[in-house]
Amino acid sequence: MSTYDISAAVPVTSTYRLQLRPGFTLVDAVGTVDRLARTGVGALYLSPILQAAPGSDHGYDVVDPTRISAELGGEEAFAALAAKAHEAGMAVVVDIVPNHMSVARxxxxxxxxxxxxxxxxxxxxxxxxxxxxxxxxxxxxxxxxxxxxxxxxxxxxxxxxxxxxxxxxxxxxxxxxxxxxxxxxxxxxxxxxxxxxxxxxxxxxxxxxxxxxxxxAVRVEDPGVFEAVHAEILRQADLGRVDGLRIDHVDGLTDPGGYLRTLAARFPGWIVVEKILAPGEELPRSWPVAGTTGYDALRVTGGVFTSPSGEADLTTLAADQGVEVDVATVDAHARHAAATDLLAAEVRRICALVPPRPPRDGRTLDAVAWERRRDAVAELLCAFDVYRSYLPEGEAAWTRAVETATHRRPDLETHLEVIDDRVRAHPRGELARRLQQTSGMVVAMGTENTAFYRATRFVALNEVGGDPADFAVAPEEFHTDAALREAHTPHTMTALSTHDTKRSEDVRARLAALSEVAEGFTEAVRRWTDRCALPEPSLNLLGWQTLVGAWPIDADRLGDYLLKAAREARLGTSWIAPEPDFEDRVRAWPGRVLGDRALLGEVLSVVGSIREAGWSNALGQKAAQLLGPGVPDVYQGTELWDLSLVDPDNRRPVDHALREEILERLESGWRPPIDDTGAAKLHLVRTCLRARRDLDPRGYLPLEASGPAARHALAFARTSRGAAHPDLAVVATRLPLTLDDAGGWADTVLPLPSGPGAWTDLLTDREIAPTSVDGLTAPPLADLLDHYPVAVLRRR
CATH class of the missing domain: 3.30.1590.10 (Maltooligosyl trehalose synthase, domain 2)
Structure with missing residues (x-):
């Protein structure tokens, strides 16, 4: 899909995201290099390293792009980290922030x-x-x-x-x-x-x-500004210390394509962009990048482990509780509020560019005319089915937005025609530029930051890049998506957890198990709500799902999360107009639930009933991500179970010493059980990353099980570099609770690709018995998955 020449970039087989902060600096990061290299990680992936605002705990609030953060250790510490990583065979990828700077201080x-x-x-x-x-x-x-x-x-x-x-x-x-x-x-x-x-x-x-x-916002479209903003990071690249770049918030730039072409001409390494793609959307073909940071893959990979059978019960519960279940309606209202309230200054600035422009002699347009113009601009900004169009290349997205706005507000047709005519006549002009920049802001703030906290029917779907209306992903869709990724963007990043996800991969995996037992869960939520409800219906559903999905969680963590969620939803309180009584009730809710022994006992009973299924889903989606097409990222700490919520919860310190201890046991040959320690997940991550690094798999071949439980197996095969036949296969269990209720795998088998040599499961070191179906090795899944709910097979 792109003219990007990946052969010119440093190969990156996988990444491990490290969140740097004053309590975990570049100096501290050096201590993780050996362990990550032994785990099989291909590249250190660092949060922003340039000088940020005093006390910053994330680095996105850059105040001086001309130097590496002193609080993180400065250039000397970064040079030492890069040298250590390269010595260990790992690349270095750095997150950069070209769109904005902090002006708080x-x-x-x-x-x-x-x-x-x-x-x-x-x-x-x-x-x-x-x-x-x-x-x-x-x-x-x-x-x-x-x-x-x-x-x-x-x-x-x-x-x-x-x-x-x-x-x-x-x-x-x-x-x-x-x-x-x-x-x-x-x-x-x-x-x-x-x-x-x-x-x-x-x-x-x-x-x-x-x-x-x-x-x-920073005007990196200006060549001089581009040079000033990027001089230090490009100098580090020229010194051989930076091999890849992650570009933050590319949609906020005036001309994303032009910016990326300028950057790629100066930096020949691996480039990915933080860009949320709507389902079915592709990056513009002219962008010289390897792909995105992987939210599109996250949606599909998580969705295939969700059961469509739970949709009806969860929808009925939401409707009965007074939670809006029409996601499009929720989204439209939230976007409109973002455009007219939160971004009123940006809309006003756009309106001033619409012909006829307001006179400069102190007079103003007629108030009614100005209001109609403002309404037309706001309606258009709310009408995009993607985050933004990229004119003139993305004219189709622009056209759809104009048509949608006109359909919704036919009374504004004349005003919308004026805007459309001007934008088409000057697709690189200031009006077109500001409309495109602001549409992405409206979508992000309206959809992700507001609607996703209101449409809480099933919050596992409410993830960055997700679609709460799309309840589950069929295996066929998963395979099609993976095959297209391999064909068009084989070096794009894939992700399951990031610093921006609203809940971690393991929380979503446990919630996916709830979709299999939705009837019992919804009955429980009705009882719990009658006994101890949060003060607003959508927040109430979010609260119970969060308690089950993130357990164990203490009252302070849960209270902080729910208060942030309530302010984002802006239904009972908000960031700019907090309601003390409402917020006091939200803060008190976790303590009330945790202090009610009978109620908490019921909650823990539900958690216990789905815990193992959640572990199965977590391992399955991780294996699919780590060995599927794309460059997989492991977010810090998630190589063990991680039940984190939205930031800042997901930026809590990581126990690196514990991970080192478990890794050493795995290296001695230990095959851990699946239990609370999460060692089984680290075993899987290590196995997959080392296989990926050693085999450099290519291609994508869906595998289809045969037998009564065939739909419960998600499997695919790939071919290592230089091999003539597929020689690496991944098998994961889907919908494990439903599988158990149906009697297990029974005589279901998985035919494996033909070719010379025997297959071995790398997780258990067992050779697969040569059971044959139509001339193919076809192990019974009951035998293959008797120890772990996933298998990583290699042909020897």
């Missing part, structure tokens, strides 16, 4: 400080997407108790030659301050204005990351 960001100090005359003014024509830059930081922030202005001080507001400092332009002058007078002379925090969504004049006013 202006004194920490030299570029932003200079812009605030000098305004349009700043040498760095070109770096940020600021509308200087509208006047001083609003900085929404002042406290506001309903007075518009006026009282907070009294808290301004002049300290050390800057304007201080509590712990934040802002520059004073040269010649605008005379000692002894009133701070309010000095403030009025600056190129910025400190205003109420409530005004950020509606009045901001600089583009930002989503609705986060503390992250200002």
């Amino acid at each position: 202006p004194d920490a960001n030299p570029w932003w400080w200079d812009v605030l100090e000098r305004g349009r005359a700043s040498a760095y003014a070109r770096c940020f997407d600021i509308d200087f024509d509208t006047g001083p830059i609003p900085i929404p930081v002042l406290g506001d108790d309903g007075d518009g922030g006026r009282a907070a202005l009294a808290d301004l001080r002049i300290v050390d030659g800057s304007i201080a507001y509590h712990d934040k400092h802002y520059p004073i332009a040269p010649g605008t301050h005379t000692p002894g002058e009133d701070v309010a007078t000095v403030h009025e002379r600056q190129h910025y204005r400190l205003v109420s925090w409530r005004r950020g969504d509606s009045e901001l004049t600089y583009r930002r990351f989503f609705d986060v006013s503390e992250l200002a």
Whole structure:
């Protein structure tokens, strides 16, 4: 699908994501290299390493792209880590953030400080997407108790030659301050204005990351800005320390394709983009990248272990509890709120570009005309069935969005025609660019950040890149998706857990088991709700599923997660308008449940009934990911069971010493049982990664079991580099509870590809008995999967 020449890039067989932070630095990462290499990992995959905001625990809030973070150890530590990884045979992949910079602490960001100090005359003014024509830059930081922030202005001080507001400092332009002058007078002379925090969504004049006013967008489409933003990371690549790049939030860029072509011309290594593809969507063919970061594969891989039989019961429960089950309706409402409320400033800026433009003589358009224009822009932004179009290449997506908006609001047809005509006439113009950039923001904020917390019928589906309306994935769809990936993007990343997933792979695997026993679970939820309900129906369903899926979990972790979920959903409370009584009830709920022995006993009974099935699903999806087409990523810590929730929960410290201890036992020949320790998962991960590294498998051949339980087997074969016949096969168990209820595998067999040599299960070191069906080795699945619910077969 792309002209990208992967042969020019350093081969990356697999990656292991490390989340760097002040408590786990580049120096600390060196200590993981040996263990990860012995596990079979092909590349260290590092979170952003450039200088981030003070106290940052994730690195996406870069304040200085010209140097490696001092808190993480600086250049010396990165050089040592890269050398250690390369010595161990691993590549180094780095996450970079070209779209935005942190401006939360202006004194920490030299570029932003200079812009605030000098305004349009700043040498760095070109770096940020600021509308200087509208006047001083609003900085929404002042406290506001309903007075518009006026009282907070009294808290301004002049300290050390800057304007201080509590712990934040802002520059004073040269010649605008005379000692002894009133701070309010000095403030009025600056190129910025400190205003109420409530005004950020509606009045901001600089583009930002989503609705986060503390992250200002960067204009990397400007060649000089591109050079400044990328100089350090490209220097590290030129020094041989960086072999691959993960590009954060590519949809936020003005011209993603142009940016990637510029980057690929400077960096010949492996490049993947954080890009969420709608089902059936492909990356533009002109993008010179290996693929995405793998959310598309996550949806299919997890979905094939979900039972469609549970849909009716879970849907009925949601409807009976007052939870909206029409996902399209939930999504439309959430997107509309994102466009009209959270992104009002961005919509206003787009409206000003729609002809006829507002006059510059102080007059305004007729209020009704302006409102209609605003409604047309918002409706169009909500109408995309993908995150954004890429004009002129992605004209079909643009056309569908215009048609959808017109169908939904025929009264806005004339306004939509004007917008459409202008965009088609100037597909690279500012109006087209801002509409495309903002549509991705509306989808992300409306769908992922809001609708996924409202449409909680079955939350295992509500994952980044997922579709809550698509309840389960059939094996045929899984195989088709894998075959297409191998044919078109064989070096794309695949993922099951990331720093952005709303719940870890093992939580989703356990929830998938619930889909097999949905009738009993929904009956239980009705009883539990009658006894101890959360204060809003969609949050209530989310709460019970989370408690079961993430158990064991303490009250504080669960409470923090539910409070974040409630604020994201914005049904009973929100980030900008918290409701204390509602939030107090949410915080109290975990303690009430955990303190009710009878109720907790019922919950634990359900957990116990699906725990082993969840383990089976977790192993199955992991094997399918690690040995299927694409470059698989292992998120830190998930080589053992990991029952994490959305960030920051999934950035908790990893016990690397425990993983080293278990690895040493595995290296001595231990074949662990499937139990709470998770050692069986590490055994699988090690086996799969080493096989992938050693065999470099190619191709994709679906395997079909034969017998009464054939649909419960998910299997495929691949061919190692240089082999003439498929010589690597993966077998996983689907829907294990339903399988047990039906009496197990019985006489179901799995015919394996023909060719010379005997097959061995690498997980158990057992040679497969040469049982033959139609001339093919066809082991009984009852024998093949008697120790583990998965098998990794290699022909010797």
